[in-house]
Amino acid sequence: MKTIVLLLLIVSGFSTTAQVPRKRTVKLMGSRFDITIVATDSLTAERNIDAVVAEVTRIENLISDWKAESQISQVNKNAGIAPVRVDSEVVALTERALHFSNITNGAFDISFAAMDRIWKFDGSMTEMPSPEAIRKSVEKVGYQHIIVDKEKSTIFLDRKGMKIGFGALGEGYATDRCRDMMLAKGINAGIVNGSGDMSTWGKQPDGSNWTIGITNPLRNDTIFAIVPLRQSAVVTSGSYEKFVMFNGKRYAHIINPSTGYPATGVSSVTVFGPSAETANGFSTSLMVMGREAGLKLIKKYPQYNYILITDEGQIFSSPSLGFKQRSL
Numbered sequence: 001m002k003t004i005v006l007l008l009l010i011v012s013g014f015s016t017t018a019q020v021p022r023k024r025t026v027k028l029m030g031s032r033f034d035i036t037i038v039a040t041d042s043l044t045a046e047r048n049i050d051a052v053v054a055e056v057t058r059i060e061n062l063i064s065d066w067k068a069e070s071q072i073s074q075v076n077k078n079a080g081i082a083p084v085r086v087d088s089e090v091v092a093l094t095e096r097a098l099h100f101s102n103i104t105n106g107a108f109d110i111s112f113a114a115m116d117r118i119w120k121f122d123g124s125m126t127e128m129p130s131p132e133a134i135r136k137s138v139e140k141v142g143y144q145h146i147i148v149d150k151e152k153s154t155i156f157l158d159r160k161g162m163k164i165g166f167g168a169l170g171e172g173y174a175t176d177r178c179r180d181m182m183l184a185k186g187i188n189a190g191i192v193n194g195s196g197d198m199s200t201w202g203k204q205p206d207g208s209n210w211t212i213g214i215t216n217p218l219r220n221d222t223i224f225a226i227v228p229l230r231q232s233a234v235v236t237s238g239s240y241e242k243f244v245m246f247n248g249k250r251y252a253h254i255i256n257p258s259t260g261y262p263a264t265g266v267s268s269v270t271v272f273g274p275s276a277e278t279a280n281g282f283s284t285s286l287m288v289m290g291r292e293a294g295l296k297l298i299k300k301y302p303q304y305n306y307i308l309i310t311d312e313g314q315i316f317s318s319p320s321l322g323f324k325q326r327s328l
Contacts, residue, residue, distance in 0.1 A: 019038050019039070019040065019189070019205040020038065020039055020040065020041055020042050020045055020205075021036055021037070021038045021045070021204075021205060022036070022037055022039070022042055022045035022046055022049060023035065023036045023037075024046075024049050024053075026053055028053065028056045028057060028060060028174075028194070029056065029059075029060045029064070029170065029171055029174065029194065029195075030066075031171060031194060031195035032195050033053075033056060033192070033193065033194050033195070034191070034192075034193040035049050035052050035053070035178075035190075035191070035192055035193075036190050036191040036192075036193075037049050037052070037182070037187060037189075037190040038187070038188070038189035038190055038202065038204075038205060039187060044187075048182060048185065048187050048190075051181070051182075051185075052178045052181075052182070052192055055174070055177060055178050055181060056174045056178065056192075056194070059170065059173065059174045059177065060170075060174075062087065062089065062090060063090060063093065063166050063170050064170075065113055065163060065164065065165035065166070071084070071086040071087065071090055072086075072090070072164060072165070072166070074086075075155045075156075075157060075164060076113070076157070076162070076163040076164065078156075078157075079157035079158075079159065079160055079161060079162040079163065080157065080158065080159050080160030080161070080162070081160075082156070083147070083149065083152070083154035083155065083156035084154060084155055084156070085152070085153055085154050086153060086154065086155055087153070088153055090155070091148060091150055091153055091154075091155065093166065093169075093170075093173055094110070094146065094148055094155055094164070095148055095150070096277070096278075097110045097143075097166070097169060097281075098110075098143055098146060098148065100281040100285065101143035102143075103297065104285040104288075104289060104297065105258075106142075106143060106257060106258035107256065107257070107258065107285045107288040107289045108257075108281055108284055108285045108288070109141060109142070109143045109257035109258065110143065110146070110164045110165060110166060110167075110169070111140075111141045111142060111143055111145070111146060111157070111162055111163065111164050111257070112141055112165070112167075112255070112257040113163035113164055113165030113167075114140035114141050114161060114162050114163040115137055115138055115140075115141050115255065115257065115260070116136065116137035116138075117137075118133055118134065118137045118260075119244070119251070119253070119255065119262060120244075121242040121243060121244060121253045125244050127246070128246050134259070134260040134261060135260060137260045138257060138258070138259065138260040140159065140161045140162050140163075141162075141257050141258070142159075142162075145157060145158045145159050145162060146162075146164060168194075168195070168196075168197055168235075168280050168284070169277060169280050169281060169284075171194035171195055171197040171276075171280070172194070172197040172199075172233075172235060172275070172276035172277035172278075172279065172280035172281075173276075173277040174192075174194055175192040175193070175194045175197050175198065175199035175233070175276045176199050176233065176275050176276050176277050178192045178199065179192060179199040179200070179201050179232065182201065183201055188201070188202045189201060189202025189203055189204070189205075190202065191210060194276075196235060196236055197233075197235050197276045197277075197279075197280050198212075198233060198234050198235065198276060199232060199233045199275075199276045200229055200232055200233070200234075201232055208228075209228040209229055209230055210228075210229040211226060211227070211228050211229065212226070212227050212229055212234060213225070213226045213227075214226075214227065214236065214268075214270055214307065215236070215238065215240075215268070216328060217238055217239075217240035217267035217268040217309050217313075217328075218240070218267070218313050218328050219328075220240050220241060224328060225307070225323070227272075227321070229272070230272075231272045231273055231274060231305070232273075232274055232275075233272070233273055233274060233275055233276035233278075233279050234270065234271070234272045234276075234279065235270070235271050235276055235279040235280045235282075235283045236268060236269065236270040236271075236283060237254065237268070237269050237280075237283035237284050237286075237287050238267060238268040238269075239252030239253060239254055239263060239266070239267055239268070239287065240267050240268065243262075244262075249264065250264060250311055251263075251264060252264065252266075252267075252287065254284065254287045254288060255288075256288045257288075263287045263288045263290070264290070264311070265290045265291060265310060265311055266286065266287050266290060266291060266294070266308060266309070266310055266311065267309050267310060267311050267313075268307075268308070268309040269282075269283045269286040269287055269294070269306065269307070269308050269309075270283065270306065270307040270308075271283045271286075271298070271304055271305070271306050272304065272305040272306070272321075273301075273303050273304035273305065274303055278304070279304065282297075282298055282301070282304055282306070285297070286298060286306070286308060291308060291310055291316065294308065295308065295316060305317070305318035305320055305321055306318055307321065307323065309328065312327070313327045313328035314327050315327065315328065
C-alpha cells in the first residue's frame with residue numbers, strides 16, 4: 001500500500017506572468033489519480049489534464065492484466081503455450097521489472113499476479129495458513145520463467161498458469177511518462193500522483209518546491225515529517241493499515257513473492273528520486289527484504305534517497321535528507 005499526503009501551498013502572482021494551478025481527481029488503472037497542472041491559464045491547464053488522462057488510459061489498455069484485450073492479458077492467456085508479440089514499450093517495461101527481480105533476488109517479481117490470495121487482511125483470518133498452503137500459493141510465481149525476446153518483441157511465460165501484472169509499477173511508469181510528455185509540451189510545472197506513485201516537475205506558482213507530508217506509520221492519522229520535494233518523484237509503501245497479528249508478530253499485506261510469507265519488520269518505506277517507476281520498485285522491495293538487506297541495496301543507488309521506518313518506530317534515512325536517526 002502506498003500512502004502519502006501531498007501538501008500544496010500555492011501562492012499566485014509571484015511573477016509578471018500569472019501561473020494558474022488546476023487539479024482533477026479521476027479513477028485510472030483501478031486507482032485514484034490526482035493530477036495538478038500549472039499553466040498560464042485555466043483552459044490550457046484543463047486541456048493538458050485531459051492529455052494526461054488520455055495517456056494513462058492508453059498505458060492501462062496496454063498493460064492491464066484484468067482487461068481481456070490488453071497485450072499483457074494475451075501474454076498471460078498464452079502462458080506455457082506460445083510467445084506473444086507486444087509493443088516495444090511493453091518489452092522495455094518488462095525488462096526493467098526483470099532487472100529489479102535480479103537485483104533483489106526475487107523480492108520484486110511481476111509474476112506475483114499468479115499468487116494464490118490465501119492471506120486475508122480484512123479481519124477475517126483467525127489463524128495462519130499452513131506451510132504447505134503458503135508454499136503452494138507461490139508455485140506458479142517465478143521471474144526466471146519470464147522469457148523476453150527483444151529482437152522479436154515477444155514475451156513468453158514458459159509455465160502454464162503463470163501470470164504477470166505490473167500493478168503499482170505500472171502506475172509509476174504512467175506518472176513518469178505523463179511528466180515527460182508535459183515537459184515536452186512546454187508545461188513547466190505539475191504533479192501526477194497515481195495512488196501514491198508521484199511524479200512532479202517544476203515548482204509551485206510562488207517559486208517554492210512542492211512539499212509532501214509523510215504519514216506516521218504508528219499513528220496513521222498524523223504526519224511525522226514534511227519534506228520539500230527537490231527530486232522529481234516520490235513513492236511510499238506502507239503496511240500500517242493492512243496487516244494481521246499472529247503470536248505477537250505483525251504480518252504485512254505486502255507478500256514476499258518468492259516465499260509466500262508476508263513482509264515483516266518494516267512499517268513504511270519512502271523513496272525519492274528521478275523516476276516514480278524505479279522508486280516504486282525500491283519501496284516495494286525494501287518492504288519485502290527488510291531493513292538490513294534493503295538498506296544495503298538502495299545505498300548502491302545514490303540517485304535515490306529513502307526514509308525507512310521499522311515496526312518498532314526506528315527511522316533510518318539517507319544522510320542528505322537531514323533526518324537524525326531516531327524513533328517515533
